[in-house]
Amino acid sequence: MRITVLAGGIGGARFVRGLRRAEPDAKITVIGNTGDDLWLHGLRVCPDLDTLMYTLGGGVHDEQGWGRSDETFSVAAELQAYEVEGTWFSLGDRDIATHLIRSQMLRAGYPLSDVTAALCRRWQPGVTLLPMSDDRVETHVVLADDAGRRAVHFQEWWVRLRAEVPAAEFAFVGIEDAAPAPGVLNAVAQADAIVLAPSNPVVSLGPILAVPGLRAALTDANAAVVGVSPIIGGRAVRGMAEACLTAIGVEVSAAGVGSIWADLLSGWLVAPQDAETQVPSVTVRAVPLLMSDQDAAANLAAAAVALSQELA
Amino acid sequence: MRITVLAGGIGGARFVRGLRRAEPDAKITVIGNTGDDLWLHGLRVCPDLDTLMYTLGGGVHDEQGWGRSDETFSVAAELQAYEVEGTWFSLGDRDIATHLIRSQMLRAGYPLSDVTAALCRRWQPGVTLLPMSDDRVETHVVLADDAGRRAVHFQEWWVRLRAEVPAAEFAFVGIEDAAPAPGVLNAVAQADAIVLAPSNPVVSLGPILAVPGLRAALTDANAAVVGVSPIIGGRAVRGMAEACLTAIGVEVSAAGVGSIWADLLSGWLVAPQDAETQVPSVTVRAVPLLMSDQDAAANLAAAAVALSQELA
Numbered sequence: 001m002r003i004t005v006l007a008g009g010i011g012g013a014r015f016v017r018g019l020r021r022a023e024p025d026a027k028i029t030v031i032g033n034t035g036d037d038l039w040l041h042g043l044r045v046c047p048d049l050d051t052l053m054y055t056l057g058g059g060v061h062d063e064q065g066w067g068r069s070d071e072t073f074s075v076a077a078e079l080q081a082y083e084v085e086g087t088w089f090s091l092g093d094r095d096i097a098t099h100l101i102r103s104q105m106l107r108a109g110y111p112l113s114d115v116t117a118a119l120c121r122r123w124q125p126g127v128t129l130l131p132m133s134d135d136r137v138e139t140h141v142v143l144a145d146d147a148g149r150r151a152v153h154f155q156e157w158w159v160r161l162r163a164e165v166p167a168a169e170f171a172f173v174g175i176e177d178a179a180p181a182p183g184v185l186n187a188v189a190q191a192d193a194i195v196l197a198p199s200n201p202v203v204s205l206g207p208i209l210a211v212p213g214l215r216a217a218l219t220d221a222n223a224a225v226v227g228v229s230p231i232i233g234g235r236a237v238r239g240m241a242e243a244c245l246t247a248i249g250v251e252v253s254a255a256g257v258g259s260i261w262a263d264l265l266s267g268w269l270v271a272p273q274d275a276e277t278q279v280p281s282v283t284v285r286a287v288p289l290l291m292s293d294q295d296a297a298a299n300l301a302a303a304a305v306a307l308s309q310e311l312a
Numbered sequence: 313m314r315i316t317v318l319a320g321g322i323g324g325a326r327f328v329r330g331l332r333r334a335e336p337d338a339k340i341t342v343i344g345n346t347g348d349d350l351w352l353h354g355l356r357v358c359p360d361l362d363t364l365m366y367t368l369g370g371g372v373h374d375e376q377g378w379g380r381s382d383e384t385f386s387v388a389a390e391l392q393a394y395e396v397e398g399t400w401f402s403l404g405d406r407d408i409a410t411h412l413i414r415s416q417m418l419r420a421g422y423p424l425s426d427v428t429a430a431l432c433r434r435w436q437p438g439v440t441l442l443p444m445s446d447d448r449v450e451t452h453v454v455l456a457d458d459a460g461r462r463a464v465h466f467q468e469w470w471v472r473l474r475a476e477v478p479a480a481e482f483a484f485v486g487i488e489d490a491a492p493a494p495g496v497l498n499a500v501a502q503a504d505a506i507v508l509a510p511s512n513p514v515v516s517l518g519p520i521l522a523v524p525g526l527r528a529a530l531t532d533a534n535a536a537v538v539g540v541s542p543i544i545g546g547r548a549v550r551g552m553a554e555a556c557l558t559a560i561g562v563e564v565s566a567a568g569v570g571s572i573w574a575d576l577l578s579g580w581l582v583a584p585q586d587a588e589t590q591v592p593s594v595t596v597r598a599v600p601l602l603m604s605d606q607d608a609a610a611n612l613a614a615a616a617v618a619l620s621q622e623l624a
Contacts, residue, residue: 041412041413041416042354042412042415042416042419043412071386072384072386072405074383074384074386074404074405074406074409075387075405075406075408075409075412076409077406078405078406078408078409078410079409079412079413081409081434082409082410082413082431082434083434084413092386093384093386093387093390093405094386094387094389094390096387096390096408097386097387097388097390097391097393097394098390098394100353100354100355100387100391101353101391101394101396103354104353104354107354119394122393122394122395
């Protein structure tokens with residue numbers, strides 16, 4: 001069975017780790033968000049791809065959900081001592097090794113998909129990990145405060161400003177000229193099941209679905225697309241999805257998020273307490289959504305795949 | 313008083329630190345070797361400039377003589393886990409912060425001299441630290457073994473091969489097109505005293521003196537040029553200068569090294585046990601050369617400056 005998952009960072013990574021456990025014989029392809037990527041200190045940092053890679057490769061800081069286990073921060077402390085820009089985003093030492101290799105390969109002309117494959121030779125994630133695009137796309141946030149209209153990189157809003165300044169708009173800079181990375185469209189077309197992982201709908205899945213050709217590929221796919229709600233009982237399971245949804249005028253609810261994708265989805269998994277959720281022309285099913293451990297994540301992933309196959 | 317010093321790494325840095333103590337009111341300019349510089353993991357590493365900067369700025373690993381104090385090696389361990397090339401040169405985490413800033417500035421178009429000045433704003437070395445050139449010059453070593461004629465970067469010979477493969481020749485790649493960095497020729501022309509620090513004569517002072525225009529500036533200078541022998545009793549004080557001198561057919565002795573520079577030198581400081589040294593047309597003076605502590609280094613530096621002024 002071929003399963004294709006669209007995924008952001010922490011939630012997506014835990015979901016895919018569960019999926020790998022639930023479907024050990026499946027050929028899993030993960031299309032990861034690169035809209036969070038940024039250049040920092042001359043390093044290309046890909047937070048979502050790395051969270052996927054580290055989580056699936058056993059190198060993640062498990063409690064935190066992102067970054068490396070047993071991380072140290074000598075480089076970051078020194079960068080602060082030099083008083084350079086950008087130290088609000090703290091890069092761990094072990095993590096920096098990944099960025100050094102990536103940056104060097106990108107500068108040598110390798111596309112991000114090749115670089116990701118090279119890094120995965122070490123991590124052996126057990127899935128094919130693809131960036132949504134080899135082209136540079138960056139999510140910027142137009143701020144809605146009294147300081148005048150201005151935009152910052154998503155990471156600056158998220159990490160430096162802690163999403164406390166309201167967002168007026170999200171712009172995926174470069175998206176018009178971005179092409180799906182090699183393998184992405186095939187992974188959608190040839191899948192037996194397609195799942196939108198429980199990731200931030202606006203800034204994680206949003207950029208992936210905005211890559212030209214992706215939505216059409218999903219609607220044309222033979223497999224049924226099933227999504228997993230990142231909202232339980234009107235609250236985001238983690239992260240700051242509320243702030244993102246509010247910014248784009250979407251209700252913070254399983255129904256609200258499901259309805260953004262009504263044209264794509266065949267099935268929509270919601271939490272038991274949201275069982276009454278209705279999304280026009282979408283089959284809604286209630287299952288436990290909390291990935292409190294790897295078994296729970298596996299059960300959730302199995303339910304998503306089962307619903308996709310049922311609706312095919 | 314304006315004092316200009318040509319210096320390599322450890323010996324040069326300790327000498328200049330002594331000079332700063334001996335002549336606290338002098339305006340000291342240090343012209344550092346950049347022939348050892350290399351690109352590694354996408355980082356521009358300048359071993360001699362950094363040894364000078366860290367030593368004079370109080371950040372050096374004092375016993376080792378190079379690298380940062382309290383250094384950690386998380387990044388290096390990770391690079392090894394990725395099995396990338398170049399891990400024979402172990403970069404410390406704290407040191408990497410310096411290279412990140414340097415590399416980013418170089419890529420942004422700043423010349424190495426500006427980058428060095430920017431880094432020194434943190435370290436406050438108390439001297440003006442200039443690279444010998446803003447142009448890329450790299451010392452390569454033609455190996456003399458049975459594996460056929462081949463050349464490696466100096467650092468690969470020195471660190472990876474531990475100079476155990478005999479060197480047939482040293483090539484300063486790029487030197488023909490290298491110009492002295494801004495301030496270098498002026499620092500020589502306007503100096504009241506000029507000193508060649510006790511650095512490796514072949515691969516540390518050799519590249520500096522090979523920068524087009526440098527030798528002429530030294531012979532035209534008003535100040536007398538005084539050198540400090542890096543050889544005591546037929547042995548290099550530290551490092552592997554023997555292997556380098558042998559490769560270029562120079563006797564490993566205070567006389568041998570002094571005679572390479574006979575056309576430049578007015579004075580030559582040798583160790584007491586080498587007091588009989590003669591270098592044609594050069595004033596040889598015997599003083600304690602071992603920089604066993606900062607006082608000894610200060611005394612040596614004071615003797616060098618005194619001899620230069622005496623011979624002016």
